[in-house]
Amino acid sequence: MNIDQIRSDLEEFNSLLDQEYYLNGAGLKDKIEAAKIYEKYGHLFKRAILDEVQKEARSADGEKERRLRYLRSFLFGNYMENRVKQLSDKATTVESEATVTVAGDTYPFRQAAVVMVNEPNRKKRASIFGARNRVIETINPTLEERMLVLHKTAHELGYSDYVKLYEDIKSIQLESLDLLLRSFLEKTKASYTTQLGELTKTQAGATLPEAEKHDISYVFRAIEFDSFFRREKAIETLKRTLAGMGIRLDEQRNIHLDVEERPKKTPRAFVSPIKVPDDVRLVVMPQGGHDDYASIFHEAGHAEHYGSTRSDLPVEYRYLGDNSLTEGYAFLMEYLLTNPHWLAKYTGMREPRAFLKFVYLYKLYFLRRYAAKLTYELALHRKGLKDAPNRYKETLELSLVFKHPASHYLMDVDDGFYCANYLRAWIFESQVKRILTERFGEDWFLKRGAGIQLQKWWSLGQKYQVEEMLRDLGYKGLDLNPLVEEITSSLK
Numbered sequence: 001m002n003i004d005q006i007r008s009d010l011e012e013f014n015s016l017l018d019q020e021y022y023l024n025g026a027g028l029k030d031k032i033e034a035a036k037i038y039e040k041y042g043h044l045f046k047r048a049i050l051d052e053v054q055k056e057a058r059s060a061d062g063e064k065e066r067r068l069r070y071l072r073s074f075l076f077g078n079y080m081e082n083r084v085k086q087l088s089d090k091a092t093t094v095e096s097e098a099t100v101t102v103a104g105d106t107y108p109f110r111q112a113a114v115v116m117v118n119e120p121n122r123k124k125r126a127s128i129f130g131a132r133n134r135v136i137e138t139i140n141p142t143l144e145e146r147m148l149v150l151h152k153t154a155h156e157l158g159y160s161d162y163v164k165l166y167e168d169i170k171s172i173q174l175e176s177l178d179l180l181l182r183s184f185l186e187k188t189k190a191s192y193t194t195q196l197g198e199l200t201k202t203q204a205g206a207t208l209p210e211a212e213k214h215d216i217s218y219v220f221r222a223i224e225f226d227s228f229f230r231r232e233k234a235i236e237t238l239k240r241t242l243a244g245m246g247i248r249l250d251e252q253r254n255i256h257l258d259v260e261e262r263p264k265k266t267p268r269a270f271v272s273p274i275k276v277p278d279d280v281r282l283v284v285m286p287q288g289g290h291d292d293y294a295s296i297f298h299e300a301g302h303a304e305h306y307g308s309t310r311s312d313l314p315v316e317y318r319y320l321g322d323n324s325l326t327e328g329y330a331f332l333m334e335y336l337l338t339n340p341h342w343l344a345k346y347t348g349m350r351e352p353r354a355f356l357k358f359v360y361l362y363k364l365y366f367l368r369r370y371a372a373k374l375t376y377e378l379a380l381h382r383k384g385l386k387d388a389p390n391r392y393k394e395t396l397e398l399s400l401v402f403k404h405p406a407s408h409y410l411m412d413v414d415d416g417f418y419c420a421n422y423l424r425a426w427i428f429e430s431q432v433k434r435i436l437t438e439r440f441g442e443d444w445f446l447k448r449g450a451g452i453q454l455q456k457w458w459s460l461g462q463k464y465q466v467e468e469m470l471r472d473l474g475y476k477g478l479d480l481n482p483l484v485e486e487i488t489s490s491l492k
């Protein structure tokens with residue numbers, strides 16, 4: 001099979017897969033039938049194809065090498081997923097069909113999480129949490145079987161373990177990233193523990209070590225800030241923010257905003273890049289609140305990135321490559337919520353001190369959580385499932401202090417070390433934001449020049465890795481300092 005045929009088939013495959021997730025998430029189709037799509041394109045996931053692309057990649061250089069490297073990464077990743085496609089569909093289907101009943105009320109499993117974070121009564125929250133955990137326990141055997149197959153497949157592909165496979169195909173040193181973050185965890189531990197401890201005590205009536213996951217979700221729900229993030233103003237605020245940089249969402253014919261209310265539509269915003277850049281769906285059903293705004297802005301960042309990608313780029317740069325880039329651009333939009341000038345202009349918040357302290361604590365919590373996930377996932381994929389539930393609990397609790405149920409040890413894992421993409425994206429975002437601030441000021445989001453600059457970066461798709469983009473901006477590569485400074489100065 002020739003390489004150009006693989007390229008055009010993978011574009012169709014990606015497109016169908018994204019369409020499937022779009023239909024399910026938008027509430028237009030109940031089941032996710034990804035396995036069918038994998039079967040239709042089964043020829044892409046044959047060992048012979050992998051070997052052929054691998055061989056070509058080894059002898060190539062320059063642009064050709066880069067494209068083959070991304071192609072190879074895609075094929076290996078999906079070769080893995082293809083092996084577990086039925087198990088993946090089975091787990092997702094249970095998740096989307098399961099219900100939980102608490103005190104006579106029945107909710108869909110996913111919806112119950114929304115009810116839980118909005119429940120001020122600790123006992124009621126605990127019963128919803130317990131009921132959801134019982135569903136997770138029923139999914140665990142499927143997830144265990146799935147993980148065993150993935151580990152076995154990594155071996156079959158010639159790697160000593162799953163970690164080595166992903167380090168190779170993602171061109172990321174996971175171990176060094178883990179080490180880099182250890183120092184970050186150390187530096188921020190005291191301020192995290194004190195500040196989240198105080199908040200948990202006043203908002204959930206528990207000390208941090210006594211607090212459960214549901215307490216922390218409730219604390220970060222922070223209803224007290226809702227008046228600044230009203231449901232009915234969410235879309236308008238997004239459009240006005242983009243317009244401030246000269247980007248008119250309504251005139252972008254290729255970015256389709258799906259705001260229709262549907263009973264089965266997922267309440268959390270998401271993007272489906274069905275065809276990059278010609279058909280990008282931004283799916284939202286605003287709920288209101290700071291976290292809802294953050295997720296809408298995050299997804300809008302992805303949508304703008306995909307939607308602004310040059311259409312004449314090869315498929316590898318439009319769909320594949322380093323996902324830390326698209327996550328970084330998404331964070332750049334999301335963390336406008338941590339900019340006092342943005343808060344004043346778009347939410348009318350004149351005294352942002354309390355909110356800023358709160359959102360930076362929330363951001364720090366996420367960073368610590370993902371750093372812990374990376375440490376745990378490295379162990380899980382090296383040492384296997386034995387002792388993994390306890391290891392999950394211990395690792396997460398060491399970083400986050402509050403309680404973590406051991407039963408979440410597979411549910412809380414993303415395939416292929418996606419946690420590392422987020423971690424790199426957080427660091428990248430802080431560095432890029434520093435450049436934007438230097439060039440355009442603290443209120444860069446009000447400058448047409450910043451919009452033009454962003455669109456230039458977005459137009460490159462995912463051709464370059466974050467380190468390459470940063471070197472082009474004058475950095476040596478990923479640098480934790482801007483992020484550490486941003487967080488420590490805001491939490492003082």
Ligand SMILES: [Zn+2]
Binds near residue numbers: 298302326327330
């Ligand atoms: Zn994202």
